[in-house]
Amino acid sequence: MLDGEERTLVDRVVREVFALLLSSEIPLGGQLNEAALAARFKVSRGPIREAIKQLQGRGLVIKEPYLKARVVSLSLPDMIEIFQLREAVEGMSVRLATSAMSDTELDEMLDAFSAARQAGKAVDLDLHVRIAEGCGNDRIRALLCDELYYLLRLYRARSADQPGRRQDAFTEHWQILRAMRARDGELAESLMRAHIGRATRSLETLLAQQAATTDKG
Amino acid sequence: MLDGEERTLVDRVVREVFALLLSSEIPLGGQLNEAALAARFKVSRGPIREAIKQLQGRGLVIKEPYLKARVVSLSLPDMIEIFQLREAVEGMSVRLATSAMSDTELDEMLDAFSAARQAGKAVDLDLHVRIAEGCGNDRIRALLCDELYYLLRLYRARSADQPGRRQDAFTEHWQILRAMRARDGELAESLMRAHIGRATRSLETLLAQQAATTDKG
DNA sequence: ATTCGAAAAAGTGTTGACACTTTGACGGCA
DNA sequence: TGCCGTCAAAGTGTCAACACTTTTTCGAAT
Numbered sequence: 001m002l003d004g005e006e007r008t009l010v011d012r013v014v015r016e017v018f019a020l021l022l023s024s025e026i027p028l029g030g031q032l033n034e035a036a037l038a039a040r041f042k043v044s045r046g047p048i049r050e051a052i053k054q055l056q057g058r059g060l061v062i063k064e065p066y067l068k069a070r071v072v073s074l075s076l077p078d079m080i081e082i083f084q085l086r087e088a089v090e091g092m093s094v095r096l097a098t099s100a101m102s103d104t105e106l107d108e109m110l111d112a113f114s115a116a117r118q119a120g121k122a123v124d125l126d127l128h129v130r131i132a133e134g135c136g137n138d139r140i141r142a143l144l145c146d147e148l149y150y151l152l153r154l155y156r157a158r159s160a161d162q163p164g165r166r167q168d169a170f171t172e173h174w175q176i177l178r179a180m181r182a183r184d185g186e187l188a189e190s191l192m193r194a195h196i197g198r199a200t201r202s203l204e205t206l207l208a209q210q211a212a213t214t215d216k217g
Numbered sequence: 218m219l220d221g222e223e224r225t226l227v228d229r230v231v232r233e234v235f236a237l238l239l240s241s242e243i244p245l246g247g248q249l250n251e252a253a254l255a256a257r258f259k260v261s262r263g264p265i266r267e268a269i270k271q272l273q274g275r276g277l278v279i280k281e282p283y284l285k286a287r288v289v290s291l292s293l294p295d296m297i298e299i300f301q302l303r304e305a306v307e308g309m310s311v312r313l314a315t316s317a318m319s320d321t322e323l324d325e326m327l328d329a330f331s332a333a334r335q336a337g338k339a340v341d342l343d344l345h346v347r348i349a350e351g352c353g354n355d356r357i358r359a360l361l362c363d364e365l366y367y368l369l370r371l372y373r374a375r376s377a378d379q380p381g382r383r384q385d386a387f388t389e390h391w392q393i394l395r396a397m398r399a400r401d402g403e404l405a406e407s408l409m410r411a412h413i414g415r416a417t418r419s420l421e422t423l424l425a426q427q428a429a430t431t432d433k434g
Numbered sequence: 435a436t437t438c439g440a441a442a443a444a445g446t447g448t449t450g451a452c453a454c455t456t457t458g459a460c461g462g463c464a
Numbered sequence: 465t466g467c468c469g470t471c472a473a474a475g476t477g478t479c480a481a482c483a484c485t486t487t488t489t490c491g492a493a494t
Binding site for chain 3: 465466467468469470471472473474475476477478479480481482483484485486487488489490491492493494
Binding site: 007033034035045049065066067068069 | 444445446447455
């Protein structure tokens with residue numbers, strides 16, 4: 001995510017297009033016009049095309065031959081699919097991390113978590129990222145950090161988060177960290193799955209409400 | 218995978234390059250030279266580059282700026298990572314499929330499985346594909362069918378499969394199908410995880426042996 | 435007024451040439 | 465002989481022009 005890492009135009013374009021999505025300048029479900037993006041970023045269409053392919057690989061963009069690329073819609077059903085996948089993968093991620101991370105790393109994570117809790121800062125995604133980075137399985141890390149968390153950030157940028165969940169989430173995260181520190185991978189996995197499962201059910205409730213409202217209106 | 222679906226050169230190149238990998242014409246860990254591939258397939262470098270980006274997205278190719286793209290090595294540690302991910306994702310896949318698939322679909326799958334068993338045909342990957350396609354979660358389906366199973370096919374094309382596992386695998390698959398038919402998603406998930414977990418441990422044993430041999434030699 | 439079809443406009447797919455980076459070979463120097 | 469800087473060769477990154485597909489526009493026939 002650091003600018004210094006960008007050795008090529010494609011990388012820059014990927015970051016800038018993602019910023020456009022985050023800022024809602026290109027809406028969810030909106031279209032990506034290669035020529036327009038090329039003009040905007042002062043590059044030719046080649047890098048734009050490769051950047052779109054890359055975003056397509058990350059699941060942020062959907063595209064068919066000769067048709068304009070569309071930004072993923074991130075509808076409630078989409079998010080439920082993503083959360084079901086997260087439940088499975090993050091469960092494994094935390095199980096592996098429980099074995100793979102050193103005492104020092106775990107303590108650092110606990111400290112950072114406590115500090116953030118004091119400061120009242122949201123720490124959710126940071127924590128999940130750290131666990132994924134510590135799980136020792138690079139495919140799982142890439143899937144979570146390079147794909148799913150991008151989608152999550154995009155979703156959160158659009159939808160106000162539930163108010164009541166914040167305190168619960170702190171407790172649930174704390175329990176997960178405790179299980180990791182106790183080197184109980186089984187427990188850590190089931191706590192993580194429950195944690196994400198609760199969020200999934202919250203989305204499903206929202207979907208049911210939305211469906212009911214739409215039916216009436 | 219059908220030729221008729223290929224409306225663009227990039228799609229054709231992706232298929233042909235993957236065939237080169239399957240046939241060992243390009244070895245695992247080997248390099249992909251854009252110009253050479255362009256000459257071979259009689260296209261310019263543009264489509265080649267996009268195809269490589271796509272293969273990169275599927276995890277078959279690793280690339281850094283200005284360095285040649287390398288085919289993934291699929292070493293034993295790589296495969297273990299892939300199997301750990303599969304264990305988590307396919308567990309969820311079969312759990313969801315157990316709810317989502319109709320009686321008719323399940324029966325068809327059982328019939329096809331029995332027929333293959335009679336004919337003594339290997340059915341492993343087919344079955345996993347069907348389950349993924351029936352799970353109703355398109356992100357999970359894409360992850361399994363468009364990414365992980367490609368890697369698996371590539372791996373199997375190189376390494377002779379274990380002789381004793383075949384009969385065991387039939388039994389394990391049969392149990393999974395029975396659990397699905399009984400609409401017991403929990404059971405189906407844990408059976409699938411055990412099924413893949415066994416394969417993972419078999420890889421880990423192989424790795425340990427390999428390490429021991431290397432140390433001596 | 436409506437519908438159908440042809441032609442123009444817009445947009446994506448592909449190409450070959452040029453620019454930049456990396457790599458390896460060559461020669462000078464200690 | 466061994467090390468370092470320089471330069472040529474190979475390869476990737478980028479660009480602008482051209483080809484093909486899709487969409488829209490517009491007019492004619494019913």
